[in-house]
Amino acid sequence: MRWFKHPGDSLHKAEIEKLIMKYGIEGYGLYYACVEMIAGALTAENPTFELKHDAEILAHKFKIDTIKVENIMKYCIELGLFEMDSTTQRVHCFAILQMLDVSTSNNPEIKKIKNSSNYQKLLESNSRLDKTREEETNKDIYIPEKEKNSNNINEELINKVLTVWNNQSHLTTHNLSTVTRKFQKKHITAINDIGLDKVLKSIANYGKIVGDPDMWYDYRFSLWDFIVKALERFLDEAKPFENYRMKKKNFEQKKEFEDPYLHPDRERERIDDIDV
Secondary structure, eight states: OOOOOOOTTGGGSHHHHHHHHHHHHHHHHHHHHHHHHHHHTOOSSOOOOBOOOOHHHHHHHHTOOHHHHHHHHHHHHHHTSSEEOTTTOOEEOGGGGGGSSGGGTTSHHHHHHHTSTTHHHHHHHHHHHHHHHHHHTTSOSSOOGGGOOHHHHHHHHHHHHHHHHHTOTTSOOOOHHHHHHHOOHHHHHHHHHHOHHHHHHHHHHHHHHHTOTTSSOOOOOOHHHHHHHTTGGGSGGGOHHHHHHHHHHHHHTTOOOSOTTOSHHHHHHHHHHOOO
């Protein structure tokens, strides 16, 4: 099929907004690239709505990390943007069916597709997948804790932390494969000891402070160094905004304080000396 109807308000659909919130323009771009590839292969003789490419091929084609592609595709399935055939384990996009409406029916190629003997079977298949998806929405995405192994727990935890980190515009972004390789038991332990919600808030606080010219702190950590070297000082209870705003004010006024690490250069020296 040479073309299909692309809704002009798709950016405002709740599912698309959630996809963009989590994966940015990469998620949105990958989704519609897959839709185009499915639609491009659609013919009256082969109206399957199936994506022929796997995550490895998509990652190579669009220069995205393979694990990230897999996560985006899984999230698209969770949102109902794609469907997973439980038998073949292939991704489908039956949303394209909605794009073959009256406004496009004058296209001879589309008419041929809609009149084909397989079209009704596709509609029935889509209906079954809709029922399956509705049942799955009330289930947890992940296996219960007692049935998980430690690697699955770590991957879930790392992905949540990394997503919040990469959403901070003033911090260096990382890809999932790098962070997974860098994270060790001490990182997971630190996150579990403090609590995930507090860790995510600490990262958000750090991102805001680093990018604020009214704040004294401007040291850029990697995520793995931040977890073991600076996580606690940016927790809400440490009052980081108040502390670093006051330090900046006092530093500019050239007042002497008991704090030996007032100057940023000394702070960097202290950070480098931390034994982790």
